[in-house]
Amino acid sequence: MSCCISPPPDEDTPRTPKQQNRAIERALAVERRVAKRTVKVLLLGAGESGKSTVQRAMKAVHSPEGLTAEECERRMEAIFLHVCDSARTIATAMTAMRIPFTDPENCQPCVALLEAAAGQHPVEWDNSLLMACRTLWADQGFRLCFSRSREYQLNDNTDYFFNALDRLTSLNYVPTPLDVFRSRAKTVGIYETRINFPNNILCTVTDVGGQQSERRKWAQCFAGVTAIIFVVATSEYDQLLREDGRTNRLREAFRVFREVWEDRFLATTPIILFLNKTDLLAAKLPISDFRVHFPEYNQEVADYESVTQYLIRRLHKLGARPTSI
Structure with a gap:
């Protein structure tokens, strides 16, 4: 008895419609499995709020490889x-x-x-x-x-x-990892970092520039977002925007947060508030009176704890949605 072995199909050989359909179904199934285990996080906030630093810190803390030596050298x-x-x-x-x-x-x-x-x-x-x-x-x-x-x-x-x-x-x-976290480079465009969590969970963290000229790019990142982390630089209560030299940075952060909260495309998206640069806030309060820049703050004491609680209350108030009756 003789037997013959068929050679493997040539990749250039045209596939039948049924084979093409099966290949498409397999590819879609793979995409669905990946999408099911993917968490998409979007970092938003006014310019110089520290979003890129938060992104790097998330990777350093949660990614198994952390910050590689090559990444440190690139900074x-x-x-x-x-x-x-x-x-x-x-x-x-x-x-x-x-x-x-x-x-x-x-x-x-x-x-x-x-x-x-x-x-x-x-x-x-x-x-x-x-x-x-x-x-x-x-x-x-x-x-x-x-x-x-x-x-x-x-x-x-x-x-x-x-x-x-x-x-x-x-x-x-x-550069040490701390040097990397402390360094700053203006974010222009959209930067995505992938972090592999335990249990085969993939998290993509997207950082978009926060300057006024960059915010028009935010909307294109809203689709499929699992959650938004809105970063507020608490120490910037006595600083003005780099863009215009007139607007208080913290007030601008309040305004931008309100806009994000009220965006109809994000009505069902969880928004996590991240109070950033609190170490700088604690160092600055003794030498720069918070009440001078926020006269509506009517507390007798403007120390770190009191100011932080005030900021939390104010941001929660900005994020309050009216209840339908």
Whole structure:
């Protein structure tokens, strides 16, 4: 008896309609299984509220691999720009506010060096610029201007990186996870991070830019959202928007939250409020009276606990939907 073995079907061989239909059904079944175990979270909030930091922290805490060494290294450019841009911003503010350097002979050349490197592409890590920043940070006039940073636009965590300049200028420096969390780069567009949770649950966390010009992109992310995390930067009660220099940042966060809450496409979507930058809030309250910027706050004490509870009550009130009778 003879037998023959049929060769496997060639991928280029046309399939019958029945075979094509089965292939489509299998693909759809796979998609349904993936969709069933996928949780889609959308991060929203006003500009500079810290959404990207929350996204990175979620991955670091919940993803088995956390932040990889490669991801930390990729933040070196953002950290370098953060430090140099902040130094230039403070130096410019010193001129506008007429705050002199206590050691102009050493500081003025540092400012000139930083200005000459502004806008340089491609960005390259340059220890000489960081050493210039360290010289400026040692100047009392520079420090005084930094202490008044609520009067102009300065990146959060500037003091964190300035205080770490000895480490940043060391040989073989690699950002730590905390450095990564503290660094900031403006979010333009839509960024998605996938996190694998236990029990085969996949969570996609989408971060969309919060600046006014970026909010028109929010609606395209609403479809299929499981929940929204709305991030509020609590420490920005005495700061103005970078976009217009007039609007109080915390009041803008209240307004944007109300808009999100009232959006008809999100009527059944859970919204989680995330009060961010509470460490900065606690440090700022003793030197910047909350009541000056929010006169409607009528408490005798404006300490961390009282202000935090006030913010929670106010946000809950903004999120109250009328009850039908």
